[in-house]
Every structure is written in structure tokens, then in C-alpha cells.
Amino acid sequence: MNDKLHLDKAHLLEQLKQMLRIRLFEEKCAELYAQEKIRGFLHLYIGEEAVGVMAALSPEDNIVATYREHGHALARGLSMQSVMAEMYGRTNGCSKGRGGSMHLFDKKQHFYGGNAIVGGGLPLATGLAMANKQLKKSAIAVCFFGEGAVAEGEFHEVMNLAVLWQLPILFICENNGYAMGTALALSESETNIAKKAHSYGMPAWQVDGMNVVNVEAATTKAVQYVRSHQQPYFLECQTYRFRGHSSFDGQLYRDKAEIEQWKKHGPVKQLKHWLIQNHQLSDNDFNRIESQIKQEIIEAINFAEQGQWEPVEDLCKDVYSPATPKINTKAEQGGLA
Amino acid sequence: MKVQTNSSEKMTYREALRAGIEQCLNDDERTFLMGEDVGRYGGCYGVSKGLFEHYGAERIIDTPLCESGFVGVGIGAALGGMRPIVEVMTVNFSLLAMDQIVNSAATLRHMSGGQLNVPVVIRMACGAGLQLAAQHSHSWENLYAHIPGLKVLSPATHNDARYMLSQAIQDPDPVLIFEHVMLLNNQGEVFNAPDADMEKAVVRKQGTDITLITYGGSLPKVLMAACALEALNINVEVVDLRCLRPLDNHTILASVKKTHRAIIIDEGWKTGSLAGEISAIIMEQAFWYLDAPVQRVCTQEVPIPYPSHLEQAALPQVEQIIRCATILFAGEQ
Numbered sequence: 227m228n229d230k231l232h233l234d235k236a237h238l239l240e241q242l243k244q245m246l247r248i249r250l251f252e253e254k255c256a257e258l259y260a261q262e263k264i265r266g267f268l269h270l271y272i273g274e275e276a277v278g279v280m281a282a283l284s285p286e287d288n289i290v291a292t293y294r295e296h297g298h299a300l301a302r303g304l305s306m307q308s309v310m311a312e313m314y315g316r317t318n319g320c321s322k323g324r325g326g327s328m329h330l331f332d333k334k335q336h337f338y339g340g341n342a343i344v345g346g347g348l349p350l351a352t353g354l355a356m357a358n359k360q361l362k363k364s365a366i367a368v369c370f371f372g373e374g375a376v377a378e379g380e381f382h383e384v385m386n387l388a389v390l391w392q393l394p395i396l397f398i399c400e401n402n403g404y405a406m407g408t409a410l411a412l413s414e415s416e417t418n419i420a421k422k423a424h425s426y427g428m429p430a431w432q433v434d435g436m437n438v439v440n441v442e443a444a445t446t447k448a449v450q451y452v453r454s455h456q457q458p459y460f461l462e463c464q465t466y467r468f469r470g471h472s473s474f475d476g477q478l479y480r481d482k483a484e485i486e487q488w489k490k491h492g493p494v495k496q497l498k499h500w501l502i503q504n505h506q507l508s509d510n511d512f513n514r515i516e517s518q519i520k521q522e523i524i525e526a527i528n529f530a531e532q533g534q535w536e537p538v539e540d541l542c543k544d545v546y547s548p549a550t551p552k553i554n555t556k557a558e559q560g561g562l563a
Numbered sequence: 564m565k566v567q568t569n570s571s572e573k574m575t576y577r578e579a580l581r582a583g584i585e586q587c588l589n590d591d592e593r594t595f596l597m598g599e600d601v602g603r604y605g606g607c608y609g610v611s612k613g614l615f616e617h618y619g620a621e622r623i624i625d626t627p628l629c630e631s632g633f634v635g636v637g638i639g640a641a642l643g644g645m646r647p648i649v650e651v652m653t654v655n656f657s658l659l660a661m662d663q664i665v666n667s668a669a670t671l672r673h674m675s676g677g678q679l680n681v682p683v684v685i686r687m688a689c690g691a692g693l694q695l696a697a698q699h700s701h702s703w704e705n706l707y708a709h710i711p712g713l714k715v716l717s718p719a720t721h722n723d724a725r726y727m728l729s730q731a732i733q734d735p736d737p738v739l740i741f742e743h744v745m746l747l748n749n750q751g752e753v754f755n756a757p758d759a760d761m762e763k764a765v766v767r768k769q770g771t772d773i774t775l776i777t778y779g780g781s782l783p784k785v786l787m788a789a790c791a792l793e794a795l796n797i798n799v800e801v802v803d804l805r806c807l808r809p810l811d812n813h814t815i816l817a818s819v820k821k822t823h824r825a826i827i828i829d830e831g832w833k834t835g836s837l838a839g840e841i842s843a844i845i846m847e848q849a850f851w852y853l854d855a856p857v858q859r860v861c862t863q864e865v866p867i868p869y870p871s872h873l874e875q876a877a878l879p880q881v882e883q884i885i886r887c888a889t890i891l892f893a894g895e896q
Contacts, residue, residue, distance in 0.1 A: 320676075321674060321675050321676040321678070322676025322677065323676070324673055324674060324675075324676045325675065329674040329675070331674065331675035331676070331678055331679065333679060338642060338679070339671075339674065339675065340674070341667070343662060343666050343667075346635075346662060346663070346666055346667060348635070349631065349632050349633075349634070349635020349636050349638070349663060349667075350635055350636075350638060350639035350642065350667060351639060352632075352636045353635060353637060353638055353639015353640040353641070353642065353643060354639045354640070354643040355639075355643075356636055356639065356640045356643070356645070357639070357640045357642070357644050357645045358643060360593075360595070360621070360640075360645060361593075361643070361644055361645070379629075379631065380631050380632060380635065380662075383627075383629035383631060383632025383633075384632050384635075384636075386627060386629070387626075387627065387629065387632055387633065387636060390627070543677070544672055544673045544677035545672070545673055545711050545712055546672070546712070546736050547672065547680050547734075547735035547736050
């Protein structure tokens with residue numbers, strides 16, 4: 227554990243709780259998917275929880291995430307109920323049911339999705355950073371993306387723009403080793419992603435993404451830098467997804483032994499073990515936290531199941547904004563033939 | 564009733580565009596212009612010449628050559644509360660930014676259940692006629708007009724070049740503006756107010772015999788053809804679409820119901836063209852008013868060639884429009 231951070235028991239228990247919320251929520255989603263309550267694509271964050279908990283960010287900061295974003299949404303403060311209802315496609319979902327699993331949004335929480343095009347969120351987040359800078363806001367933009375995005379042209383375009391224009395943005399690469407089924411070494415000539423970002427002229431570090439305290443220490447430092455310098459910063463969090471890419475993944479591309487190896491130091495297991503060893507957590511405490519979360523999940527499912535289906539008459543709603551401003555035209559001035 | 568105060572001023576289409584950009588920059592501090600060579604160079608086609616010196620580097624932003632990156636940044640800045648004008652140097656390069664335009668700008672409002680909106684304007688030069696060959700002569704208006712969530716404008720007159728941008732920048736949704744390169748140097752009149760709401764088609768010439776429907780760079784050709792047809796005692800009506808998405812069906816259909824004949828003149832390739840879409844709308848909603856089949860004058864099915872005589876042969880021409888109208892009208896006599 228990193229001793230540079232002042233972390234008390236309450237905070238560490240909170241971190242454990244947040245990770246466990248994501249873990250148990252995702253496990254339930256897998257069950258609900260099998261029951262066909264949730265449809266479409268489902269990308270689970272199990273194994274990567276330590277990266278997404280966001281303890282170092284302020285509520286005003288703008289978050290852009292990927293299609294594997296349930297964890298980020300929950301950590302950001304979207305209610306579990308609204309996230310679950312979105313997966314159910316109901317109008318009480320956080321995107322009124324229009325987005326589903328890959329498109330969770332919440333403007334009030336500054337949570338800008340939920341982008342299902344690999345690399346697509348990078349320019350958006352950079353634009354949000356530009357707006358924050360021009361409007362002289364203290365908020366920064368934070369962009370989560372997978373290591374697969376690093377092969378996209380947009381990644382390099384945006385690394386360049388962010389440094390060139392000195393934009394307040396934190397890039398967090400969730401390097402889980404596989405772009406769908408293609409291992410990093412099979413898709414990148416240089417597998418050190420932080421090194422790539424560093425070559426564009428910004429501070430960039432690799433972090434143990436399985437250790438929530440290390441992630442928090444690194445992001446705290448990064449966020450302070452971005453806020454005070456108004457410049458970009460890059461973290462490559464090395465992590466691992468314990469489940470398949472989506473629900474349709476036979477996982478032919480990796481060994482079961484590799485998965486087991488990573489599971490041994492999974493983020494939840496690691497923190498739980500450390501807290502128990504250091505007499506900060508008893509089995510009873512853990513069971514109590516777990517049952518609280520299970521209750522929250524039950525309530526989320528009830529909320530989702532009680533949600534309404536949007537009437538088909540409203541199908542074409544929200545394609546355009548409702549009203550456009552009226553312009554004083556030549557015709558109105560009596561001048562048009 | 565207001566007193567008519569439509570004094571007019573002569574200027575080039577390029578100057579009208581520039582005056583429109585200046586108005587937007589003056590009216591709203593959240594507006595900035597961003598694109599390749601828009602600043603120090605003055606714009607590839609000289610549209611933004613002098614703006615950098617006047618407004619400075621924070622509001623007239625030269626970008627690197629990364630269309631997807633800077634168009635996406637413009638979309639993100641719009642999400643964050645700015646009112647960006649993004650210039651894509653030409654429509655040809657917009658294909659490199661199409662992911663951001665189609666997958667982000669057009670979808671974010673809908674995907675978020677109406678929580679977000681993207682008040683960005685993306686301008687681009689378009690069209691053929693400068694002997695720039697197959698990669699620099701495209702008319703992709705139709706590609707973008709296909710996409711729900713986008714609005715697509717095609718200013719064909721100097722007054723529209725002057726005012727459509729200021730209408731677009733006040734729109735809460737993403738608007739694309741196509742500026743035809745063959746119009747840039749033409750002199751024309753600019754009045755002190757827009758011709759109409761940006762989403763309305765405008766009848767540029769009243770007539771009774773045939774409706775000629777067009778937009779953008781083809782409008783001057785159509786008006787020339789209309790003049791020539793007048794001499795042949797064929798009185799055509801000219802509808803300038805102005806907005807290609809959403810289409811102003813009402814104006815199209817009202818004209819066709821009056822004239823009972825229609826020709827659509829469109830610089831896009833005929834197959835899968837906007838002209839095809841408009842033809843289908845007329846067929847669906849005004850079939851029983853028609854005295855003759857709807858005709859299309861479009862670009863030939865070939866990548867635009869370099870030599871002038873071949874390029875001109877590929878594009879819709881005044882003579883073709885006249886011939887098409889004459890045959891269509893004669894069929895009825």
C-alpha cells in the first residue's frame with residue numbers, strides 16, 4: 227500500500243464498499259442477462275473496479291467513459307436504480323431507456339457517457355476540457371478508455387491536441403491487456419502505453435490498476451497537476467477483466483490459468499485481505515457491507531421492473547431539440563418577393 | 564406593419580460568409596472558429612482572411628490536420644457550453660471526421676434521453692468545377708442529409724451565405740453548412756435580414772409550367788436555364804431547398820401541385836441521390852397532381868475527372884436543364 231496518501235479506516239472501507247457495489251452489481255447483471263431481462267451487448271467491469279472508483283475527482287469534473295461504464299456510472303453517483311432501469315430500457319433509466327448498457331448518461335453528475343465507438347470519447351473529453359478552459363471553470367475533464375483505443379488514429383490526434391493547446395484533461399487508459407480478443411502485444415509495436423503518451427509531451431505513468439490505493443494515490447497527484455497546471459496528464463492503469471469482452475465471448479484467446487493468476491490479486495480481494503490482516507475489518511463487517519449492497523441491488527431491480535416502457539408514439543422524440551429561436555427575416559420585414 | 568428597410572450591399576459570396584462569421588463572433592463570446600489554416604493563412608478559400616488579426620488566437624484557432632480529432636473536440640466543446648464554428652477545409656476531408664459527426668454529434672441528444680445537446684456548426688467547402696479531380700470535388704450533402712439528428716444547410720445566395728450561419732449557431736442541435744466553391748467569387752446582393760427561417764425552402768422565381776428544384780452551387784445554373792426557358796415560353800418555378808435536412812416538403816409539394824411537373828437538379832451522383840429522395844416524396848404525396856414523370860439532372864456516375872471538358876460533361880449543365888424541361892413540357896402539348 228502507498229504510504230504517501232493519508233488514508234484512514236473509514237475511507238478504505240468506503241473504497242472497498244464502492245468496489246464491491248460494482249462487483250455485485252455486475253454479477254447480478256450477468257444473471258439478468260441470462261434471464262433476458264437485459265438485452266443488447268453487456269460489457270462487465272469485473273476485475274477492473276479499482277480503476278473506476280474515482281475517489282480523487284470533484285463532483286464538477288466531466289467524465290467520459292466507454293461502453294464498459296457501469297462501474298464508472300455507479301462510482302460517479304448515478305443511482306443504482308437509474309442505471310439498472312436503463313439496462314431494462316425503461317423510462318426511469320438514466321438515459322430514459324434510449325441508451326441501454328453502453329450509453330449511460332447523467333448531465334447533473336457531469337457524466338457524458340457511455341461511448342460505444344472505441345476511441346470516440348477521446349475527442350469529446352478533450353473538447354469538454356477546452357470548454358472548461360475557455361469558460362474559466364475549475365472543472366477538469368477525465369477520459370476513460372481501453373488500451374484498444376491506442377491503436378486508433380483519434381488517440382494520437384487527441385494526445386497531440388491536448389498538449390498543443392494545454393488542456394486540463396486527465397487521460398486514464400484502462401489497460402486490461404486485450405482489445406476484445408487481441409492481446410496488446412499482437413496489436414501494438416510499443417506495448418508501454420504511458421511511453422507513447424509521454425512522447426507527446428505530457429506526464430504519463432503506469433499504475434497497478436489492481437490496487438485501489440495505488441490508483442487513488444496516482445489519480446490524486448494527477449488531478450492536482452491537471453488542475454493547477456491546466457495541462458494534460460496520462461495514467462495507464464494495468465488491470466484485467468475477469469469475464470469475457472461481452473456476453474458473447476468464448477474466450478478462446480487466453481488461458482484459464484492466466485485468468486486465475488490475475489484473480490489471485492483481484493482488487494476487491496486484495497483490499498479486503500489487507501484490511502482483515504491489519505484488523506481493520508472483520509468477517510461480520512464484510513458480511514454487513516455485502517448484505518447492504520445486495521439490498522440496494524434488490525431495490526434497483528424492483529425500480530427497473532416497475533419502470534414504464536416508452537410509448538411507441540414517442541419513438542422520434544429527442545432526435546432534435548424542441549424549439550429553435552425565431553429569426554427576424556426579410557419576409558417578415560415585408561421585403562421578400 | 565414594419566417599414567421595408569431592405570437596402571442591399573454588393574459583395575462576393577466569400578465576403579458574405581466572412582460577415583456572417585464576424586456577426587457570430589461579435590454576438591456571442593462562447594463562439595470561436597476552429598479549423599485547418601483558418602487563422603494565419605486566412606482560410607484555404609480565403610473566407611476567414613483577417614479574422615485572426617482582429618479576434619486573436621483564442622477565437623480563431625488553427626488546428627493540426629486531424630479532422631476526426633478537431634471536429635470531435637468541437638463537438639465536446641459544444642457539450643461543455645461553447646458555441647463552436649468548426650471549419651472542415653473541404654467536404655472531401657469530412658469523411659475523416661464522419662465518425663464524430665454521425666456517431667457523436669447526431670446521436671448524443673437521443674442516446675442521453677434528451678439530456679444533452681450539441682450546439683456545434685460545422686462548415687465545409689464543397690462541389691466540383693475547379694478541375695481538382697476525383698478526391699477534391701465531392702458533393703456529400705446527401706450523405707449527411709441521410710442522418711437523423713443533423714441539420715444540413717446549403718446557402719446558394721449571397722444573402723443566405725451572410726445569414727444562415729448566424730441562424731445555425733443559435734440552433735441547439737448540430738448544423739452542417741455546405742459552401743459551394745464555385746460560388747465564392749461571385750458578386751451578389753446582401754440585404755439587412757435573412758430571406759427566411761433556415762429550415763424553409765424559398766421560391767426564387769415564380770412560375771406555372773414546371774417546378775425546378777435545386778440547392779447550393781446548382782442554383783445559378785437553374786436560374787440561367789429558367790431565363791432561357793422564358794424565351795421559349797416555358798414559365799418555370801424555381802425552388803431553392805436551402806435546408807437539405809429537414810427538407811421543407813410543404814414548399815416542394817405546394818409548387819409541384821401548382822405546376823404539375825418537376826425536375827430536380829442535384830450535383831450529387833444520381834444513384835442514391837437527394838434528387839431521388841425528393842422524387843420519392845413527390846411520388847408519395849403529389850402523384851395525382853403530376854402531368855409527367857419527375858425528372859432528375861444529376862452528376863454522371865463517374866469520379867470527377869481532371870480535364871475541364873470531362874469535368875463539365877460530368878456535372879449538371881444549363882443546356883441539360885433546358886433540354887430536360889423542353890422535352891418534359893413538350894410531352895404534354
